[in-house]
Amino acid sequence: MKQILILGAGTAGTMMANHLNRLLPKGWQVTVADPENQHLYQPGLLFLPFGARDEHKIVKSRAHTLKRGVTWLQKAVETVDHEHKTVIMKDGHRETYDILIIASGSHIQPDMTPGMTEDEWYHSIFDFYSLAGARALRDKLADFQEGRLVVNVVEMPIKCPVAPLEFLFLADDYFRKQGRRDRVEIVFVTPLDAAFTKPVAAKVLGNSLLDRGIRLETEFMTGEIDPAKKQLLSYDERGIDFDLLVTVPTHTGADFVEASDIGDELAFIPTDRHTLAAREMEDVFVVGDATDLPSSKAGSVAHFQAELLTENLLRKIRGEELEPSFDGHSNCFVETGDGKAMLIDFNYNVEPVPGRFPYAFGPFSLMRESRMNHWAKLAFRPTYWHALLPGRRLPISAQMSTSGKQLEFLAAVTE
Amino acid sequence: MTQAVYAGSMVELDAEGFMTRADAWSRPVGEAISQELNISLTPEHWRLIDFAREDFSIKNTSPGLRRISKYTKTGMKDIYRLFPKGPGKLIARIAGLPKPKSCL
Numbered sequence: 371m372k373q374i375l376i377l378g379a380g381t382a383g384t385m386m387a388n389h390l391n392r393l394l395p396k397g398w399q400v401t402v403a404d405p406e407n408q409h410l411y412q413p414g415l416l417f418l419p420f421g422a423r424d425e426h427k428i429v430k431s432r433a434h435t436l437k438r439g440v441t442w443l444q445k446a447v448e449t450v451d452h453e454h455k456t457v458i459m460k461d462g463h464r465e466t467y468d469i470l471i472i473a474s475g476s477h478i479q480p481d482m483t484p485g486m487t488e489d490e491w492y493h494s495i496f497d498f499y500s501l502a503g504a505r506a507l508r509d510k511l512a513d514f515q516e517g518r519l520v521v522n523v524v525e526m527p528i529k530c531p532v533a534p535l536e537f538l539f540l541a542d543d544y545f546r547k548q549g550r551r552d553r554v555e556i557v558f559v560t561p562l563d564a565a566f567t568k569p570v571a572a573k574v575l576g577n578s579l580l581d582r583g584i585r586l587e588t589e590f591m592t593g594e595i596d597p598a599k600k601q602l603l604s605y606d607e608r609g610i611d612f613d614l615l616v617t618v619p620t621h622t623g624a625d626f627v628e629a630s631d632i633g634d635e636l637a638f639i640p641t642d643r644h645t646l647a648a649r650e651m652e653d654v655f656v657v658g659d660a661t662d663l664p665s666s667k668a669g670s671v672a673h674f675q676a677e678l679l680t681e682n683l684l685r686k687i688r689g690e691e692l693e694p695s696f697d698g699h700s701n702c703f704v705e706t707g708d709g710k711a712m713l714i715d716f717n718y719n720v721e722p723v724p725g726r727f728p729y730a731f732g733p734f735s736l737m738r739e740s741r742m743n744h745w746a747k748l749a750f751r752p753t754y755w756h757a758l759l760p761g762r763r764l765p766i767s768a769q770m771s772t773s774g775k776q777l778e779f780l781a782a783v784t785e
Numbered sequence: 786m787t788q789a790v791y792a793g794s795m796v797e798l799d800a801e802g803f804m805t806r807a808d809a810w811s812r813p814v815g816e817a818i819s820q821e822l823n824i825s826l827t828p829e830h831w832r833l834i835d836f837a838r839e840d841f842s843i844k845n846t847s848p849g850l851r852r853i854s855k856y857t858k859t860g861m862k863d864i865y866r867l868f869p870k871g872p873g874k875l876i877a878r879i880a881g882l883p884k885p886k887s888c889l
């Protein structure tokens with residue numbers, strides 16, 4: 371038996387395992403290693419701080435998400451020895467492979483910012499990128515009567531780069547509905563030079579922040595936090611006071627990437643932009659947040675990559691050339707509060723622009739707020755569990771289409 | 786797109802002042818750009834600029850700050866001391882490289 375070994379059974383690893391389980395020719399088997407018992411639907415974390423009580427709907431047992439036929443090793447990877455095509459687990463177990471897929475995602479590292487996880491951690495400093503953080507923040511927001519709420523991104527890249535903006539929009543809406551908005555000042559502190567990196571979207575989203583009275587502090591490289599003074603400090607010695615800090619800490623790839631010396635400075639793995647082959651390792655592929663690609667670290671990207679990588683692996687097994695098929699396609703619903711959302715759709719070459727997005731039960735409006743987009747965002751959770759993870763095809767192309775997009779907006783900013 | 790003369794050579798700059806062609810760069814050009822930015826270059830500065838050039842020649846993208854910090858073993862605070870106000874962009878401009886992209 372030949373073996374495809376997948377490291378990590380999150381969004382990307384689970385989809386890959388289930389696709390391959392169905393499509394691999396005889397003589398091949400799929401094994402996935404992941405130490406965690408539960409699979410978390412991470413987009414659900416955004417709504418917990420604002421009172422959502424549906425935690426049971428955003429976690430499922432791992433065994434439930436992997437199809438029969440896939441072997442699950444409930445083990446944590448310690449190192450990858452790609453020269454010997456062997457993965458060494460934390461318990462000493464060794465697993466060999468013919469093809470390796472690294473799908474170990476990215477995670478937050480609050481300890482990398484001095485002062486973040488000291489006395490004020492989960493008292494006046496919170497994250498919402500973990501279940502514990504989102505839950506603790508829910509209680510804090512319910513009690514927060516007045517003062518300055520600072521939302522901060524420490525450094526790029528982060529997963530779901532629109533999530534901090536969504537958090538701001540939802541916070542504005544939340545305090546408005548509670549009748550406390552006039553007593554809560556909201557400030558967004560970002561290392562970027564605008565609300566978002568892609569210029570057209572940055573303008574639209576930046577204006578949406580202004581309209582809601584949210585102040586924007588740009589090019590702020592967080593150096594440390596002074597928990598006693600409740601102050602965020604930048605490397606260029608600016609200080610921002612907060613009463614409540616909601617931070618998106620530095621992200622890195624998995625620990626074994628660093629330990630195996632196969633990643634970059636943040637433990638993301640050098641990956642071919644179009645085929646997803648690891649650039650410096652033979653018979654190794656990388657999918658989802660674990661790559662060093664300039665595409666978004668998002669579930670939608672993991673979904674498109676998993677479909678295209680499955681096709682490429684089947685080609686490889688048949689002895690054919692890989693297709694450079696991945697175009698950087700990303701598709702994100704952005705919650706804007708008050709039961710509305712925007713949709714952005716883009717790839718490596720075409721940044722998000724307004725327009726219409728053709729879909730089975732659409733069209734959806736791109737980069738404009740609508741209720742339909744909000745419902746689609748909520749409907750995504752059942753779609754994730756029942757269609758995406760099991761590896762069913764959704765009626766959305768893995769490659770970006772320009773149909774419906776108002777590309778003249780691109781000319782307007784590049785001029 | 787504008788043009789400028791640095792150290793006697795004509796170079797093309799994008800709207801934000803980054804050189805559009807890394808191969809049109811030379812050390813005297815870098816020196817001239819740094820004067821325009823009011824930074825006087827010492828060997829410490831050059832170590833970071835040289836790393837950025839070398840890294841670009843391999844990866845074809847301008848290195849971000851954390852990358853520069855890790856591979857030149859220079860603390861972030863020191864990088865800010867050498868290039869106050871946006872060292873990532875300043876290093877790229879002086880090194881004749883494109884604006885460093887924050888990943889999305």
Ligand SMILES: Cc1cc2nc3c(=O)[nH]c(=O)nc-3n(C[C@H](O)[C@H](O)[C@H](O)COP(=O)(O)OP(=O)(O)OC[C@H]3O[C@@H](n4cnc5c(N)ncnc54)[C@H](O)[C@@H]3O)c2cc1C
Pocket residue numbers: 377378379380381382383403404405406411412413414415416445446447448473474475476498499500529530533624625626657658659660667668669670671672701702703
């Ligand atoms: C608050 C929030 C909101 C988001 N909203 C959206 C959204 O609206 N839309 C969207 O598209 N995306 C969204 N995302 C992003 C999305 O969840 C991720 O991009 C996606 O889950 C990435 O998939 P992945 O498989 O690469 O990583 P993950 O799903 O994170 O999976 C990584 C897996 O690797 C395992 N692993 C780690 N280390 C090891 C090890 N040493 N050994 C073995 N296994 C290991 C982990 O246990 C985990 O199961 C959001 C994320 C957050 C945090």
